[in-house]
Amino acid sequence: MWERQASSDDAGLERKSRTVSGSAINGQGGDVLEIEDLVVVLGELQVLNGLNLEVDDGQMVAVLGPSGSGKSTLLRVVAGLLAPRSGRVLWDGRDLAGVPTHRRGFGLMFQDFALFPHKNVAANVAFGLRMAGEEPAAVKQKVDEALGWVGLDGYQERPVTALSGGEQQRVALARALAPSPRLLMLDEPLGALDRVLRDRLLPELRDLLRARGMTGLYVTHDHDEAFSVADRLALIRDGKVVQVGPPGEVWARPAGAWAARFMGISNIFSAEVRGGFARLPWGTVRVASQEVGQRTLVMRPQGIDLLPPDVDASGEGLSADDRALARVVTSTFRGGRYAVTVVLTDGSELEAEVETNRGPTQGDLFEVQVDPEQVIILNDYG
Amino acid sequence: MDRNRNRLTRLPVRRLALAVAPALFLGFFFVYPLVRILQASLAPSGCLDLAAVAEVFTRGSLRQVVWFTLWQATVSTILTVVVALPAAWVFARFKFPGRDLLRAGLTIPFVLPTVVVGAAFLALLGPSGPLGVDLRRTIWAILIAHVFYNYAVIVRTVGGLWAHLDPRLEEASRTLGAGRVRTFCEVTLPLLSPALAAASSMVFLFTATSFGVVLILGGLSYATIEVEIWRQTTSFLNLAVAGALAVVQLVLVGGILWLYSRYQERVTVQQPLRAAADTARRPQTWRERAIVGGVIVFTGVFLGGPLLLLVERSLRTVGGYGFDHYRTLLQGGGGALVLSPYEALQNSLLYSLAATVISLVIGLLAAGVIARGRDLLSRGFDVLLMLPLGTSAVTIGLGFLIALDRPIDIRTSPILIPLAHSLVAIPFVVRSSVPVLRAVREQLREAARVLGASPLRVWREVDLPLVTRSVMVAGGFAFAISLGEFGATALIARPDTTTVPVAIYRLLSQPGRGSFGQAMALATILMIVTALSIVLIERVRVGEAGEF
Incomplete structure (x- = not known):
């Protein structure tokens, strides 16, 4: 058990x-x-x-x-x-x-x-x-x-x-x-x-x-x-x-996934993991695991960064299709940090916490970067 | 698993054990006498024989009694509604100084013993009364006394709902072009109908089974079924006809209750209710002030007048005013009474105490059975205990006379009177304790158990202190009811077990200025004692509301 x-x-x-x-x-x-x-x-x-x-x-x-x-x-x-x-x-x-x-x-x-x-x-x-x-x-x-x-x-x-x-x-x-x-x-x-x-x-x-x-x-x-x-x-x-x-x-x-969601993490996606990358419907992110197969990814808002779209954020030479572009839906100042909700290319939403003085405003376009250490890979699909 | 099953079967067993005493009590003193009444009237010689019941409908004088009972109750109800509705409105919708006090005072006539009301109206409507007309032995005396008696039922029940009706509904009707009368008929009245139906069926029941008032004010000219049962029993010793009349009355009362419950199912509309404090305001225009003032004055004079007159008459002597009548109460009653009124008072207090104890013990045991569950046992018991409410007091007395000769003959025992009184009081004890027992949150008992209290300790530390107040209120009611009970007592009291209401009746039916004054004095004492116990109850109640 x-x-x-x-x-x-x-x-x-x-x-x-x-x-x-x-x-x-x-x-x-x-x-x-x-x-x-x-x-x-x-x-x-x-x-x-x-x-x-x-x-x-x-x-x-x-x-x-x-x-x-x-x-x-x-x-x-x-x-x-x-x-x-x-x-x-x-x-x-x-x-x-x-x-x-x-x-x-x-x-x-x-x-x-x-x-x-x-x-x-x-x-x-x-x-x-x-x-x-x-x-x-x-x-x-x-x-x-x-x-x-x-x-x-x-x-x-x-x-x-x-x-x-x-x-x-x-x-x-x-x-x-x-x-x-x-x-x-x-x-x-x-x-x-x-x-x-x-x-x-x-x-x-x-x-x-x-x-x-x-x-x-x-x-x-x-x-x-x-x-x-x-x-x-x-x-x-x-x-x-x-x-x-x-x-x-x-x-x-x-x-x-249920446990993650209950503890307040809403960034939960199903992804194809292979060779240190996870392929999601809205782009590809790096993960700190060599597992292979269909997995559930849980991403903490703190592990997500938003970069200007003209920079190649991944630095991994990903093709344009793999770049995760997102538009800001809401942005709330929380004292030194911004809680930002962005909408991704496939229509799903992602929550990010960005440490910046200049807050992103609604409608801004960003590229999403994910810290591999803050991504949890689960076998469970619930 | 075993433990679990064990616990499930043990609990009802405990409640059943609680139910034994009340079930035996009601079985022997209520159900069994009723069965004997049925037997005496439907099968006097062992096989079914409807002659006695048929006689009720064929013999002219008896048919007259049934007819009179129904029409006087109908007219009394309509009159009470019409006379009391303005007061219901004023008390619901307006704020004025002394409103709460006056509203509490309204209830006093309702709880007064019937003989006291009868005596007061004899003084009011007699030849030397302030009105200057002799209405004794007329239908008017009976009707006016019935309105006086039931005024508070309408004001409190209908006014209670009225105070919670949203005034904006009436305002909306006015802005849509309906005048005051139209608004009242099409908006207010339909919204009030549940309370109106409840209150008027109560008034109808009370007036249809009216005994003391009709007996005292109607004399020999008018008789309700109640009065006729008494007359057939005491004057003609015709138990078969008396039993048949009781059966007819039981069917009648059951029918009204059934119709009422059918109606209420149909009429209950969910409506948004407002807090009473939000709907009441001070009267603003002169017209409003005049109406409010007029209603208050009328209510005060109509309800207070007869009672004040009773006191005045009790003090009036040949040469002026004094306590002569009170003083003569201490001496022997002379012709009409074997006992002195003073001894009757002693009897009354003793019987009332006994009735209070009996009804508290039986009523609280029963309330415990009803409150601790919502199963068949609980519901069945609830119905069984309410049945005496639908049975008239005279019927209960008749049942005692017919039934309690065997297995042991206790018809001559003084215990009969408190037993009959407690049957009348038990439904009130049950009604006032079940909600309180149910309101003791299970969580409080659980908290006590977790803190180490054994089941017995839980009952002593949590249940008992929380229901003490309501037990006191229930006891006070039982005492007041017993003190003024007349219907059952009139049948079963013997010369040496005379109670105050019976003594008052005997004094009133005796000619002579002296005995009339004595009756007034004794009625005044009974009124004061009853009012005092009601006031004490109300005070305990207010304290309760403040604390929880």
Whole structure:
């Protein structure tokens, strides 16, 4: 299985000492969450389709996928709120099937927070501690501590219904963190907030999770968020893990055209690759590979340059037919760089990021040059 | 897999266990008596015998009763709509000082016990009333009292929709050349029709099954089916005819409800609704001010007048004003009453408390069954629990008298009264708690479970605190309903189990200035206690709205 392979690979990358395969690590114990061949059917719909995933001790795994891909369902199964049709969830090598939610010792932060409207801030945060049977004095101390982590000192007596969205998010986080769960799951923790607030809270959230060394699952549909918080990233689609690995690697080598497109790269073309060149419908570009055959090419906007058309951009002595000419459709200044969309000779569009002071304007004609190092060649045609 | 299946079968089992008590309760105290009524009227001697039902339609006096019931309900409904529609418009479309208070006050007549309204109108329309005409025992007394009673139904139901209608639709009609009347008939009225249909069928049902008002104001000259059931039972001991009348009334009520639900399916138009705050404005022209002012004054006088008069009469003595009637309430009732009115008040409070407890326990168990699922069990239970609403109070009382002689004879037990009252109150308890229980987001329960709360703990920490307020509201309603209940009690109360409404009725039907004054005083006390419990409910409600 490909995803298995990848997961043990990056375990090796991150923890040089443990270069054995994933299952061998788990066999030795430690706080490891293993999800095996999970299948969940809700009504007619198969939401999880044999999903496999592992979370090592102290690791925050971001589960990234579009809405409807089964991310939240995964969390509900791990939390024990939903029984899978088949497959297993193991903690520390032990099957959790018979363990009810309230005995799992996991934390879950809900997307729209699910704060108890009849309890104030302190009582919300205290809830898990009380359930764990902590002494009132210890509860109070830990509540204060947790509110300190999220920057809500002095909010104890406020009713939760009077809080802003950002404050509610912090209370929900404090409530999930306060009982020191063995595993923390966050379901789109910033999803209910607006863009501005999200950008402000994301670094805080990441630093807090890092500082506490939380083991966890972080569900999101936003790749920036996932890259920011994750030690490891699992890309899921239609209830299956498509790719898993360190964020940098997933970003550098998307497992397929769908993965690339989901992470925001729209320059995806099918091409005939041979002898270090790729022949596309709109021209020929150089690639850093000696593969031969029909491939999918993913080109990062940063690897594309636009040169005046009178220069022979390739410098490879290509015939005029092979030169990729393009006309500018839109050009947006992004502070030192221009995000440019050009239309190619076959009518398809290409996105480029150009570092220049003088922006290309609509209708300008350019020749496209592609940096071979920034081209990803995939076997997959999706 | 096994676990999974196990969980799926375990859940309904738990709900079924919850359903046992309410099902047994309703089965024994509602369904079984109804079956016995059917048996007594359709098959008194064991085999089918339609003589009693036929008698209802062949005997002149009984046919007259059915005919009167239908036409007075029709006229009462039309009158109520016509009289209350201007107020519905004013409350929906205009802002004026004290609007919210006045709108809350509108509801008071609606929740008052029928005997209180009957007493107030006796004072108003009697020979020494301020109007100077004696309308007692005329159809007018009944009709006016019915309009008084149901005024709030129209204002609140129709006005509620009216406030959300987009005024621009009416403005568009005006710019297209339609005058005010044309606009009202062709735009406003059709848009209001769902609310009008709902409100008028409610009014029709209430007036068709009117008991206390007709009994007190109509005297011997007028009788609805309800009154006739009571008369046949208590005066002539003719249970077969009483049962047949109850069956005819059940069919009638069922028919109206069926027609209404058919109509509503057809008429429900999706229309863009506006926030009520956006459609209301201050009256601007003199004409508008005059109309708004006139409607407010009329509403105040029409609804407040009879009640104030009731209080005034309760204080009026031979030589002026004083608390003489109240003082005599403490003494024995004399001829008409075995118990003193004071003892009746004690009875009433005790029965109301018992009825509140019974209806809360049964109603909340049932609400739990209904709210926790949307399956057959939930829907079936929902229908079963609403059935007592469509059954008149007198029918419930008659059922108790006919049925509860076996397996054990509890017809003489005082518990009978709170049992009957709770049957009337349970639908209200269910109606007010199901939405709240359903509104407790499953996510809150899940959040509690993830944080380590066991199922029992989840119920205690999440469900219970969130529904406490609505339980209190439901309890308050049950208490108020029980306190004023007259129809069922009139049939089953015995001399030693007299309640306040029954005592008021006995005092009113007794000649003499003293007992009339006593009736006024007792009615005033009942009105104040009822109004107080309603005001408390409203306050709890407002708090709830503010918090969530």
